[in-house]
Amino acid sequence: MAEFDAKVYVTLRPSVLDPAGVAVQSGIHQLGYPQVQQVRIGKYVELTVTASDRGAAEEQLTQICDQILANPVIEVYRFEIMERVSSS
Known part of the structure; x- marks a missing residue:
């Protein structure tokens, strides 16, 4: 068995309205950065999984x-x- 570190990025589909992103974009514009055209908010998750190989992970x-x-x-x-490198 091997350990794998994973980084997962979750975002709204492009067709779905992102009210939190719109609010942040408005705030950015109010701070004087009108060149920011679009803001989308998402989730980032780090996991470590144990599996027999990369495919199983x-x-x-x-x-x-x-x-x-x-x-x-x-x-x-x-x-x-990414497969976790053991420090042994």
Whole structure:
């Protein structure tokens, strides 16, 4: 078994209105940065998973994202995965 570190990024689908992003963009404009055209707010999650290989770790992460980290109706996700290097 190996350990894998994963970084998961969850964002709203481009077709979904992001009221939090609109509010932040408004604040940015009020601070004097009108060149900011669009703000989208998302989630970032770090996980460590144990699996027999990279493929199994990716499968676990896909299931976790589909079942709990993202709402597939309105959100999309992507993840980066790296095998953890043991310090022995």
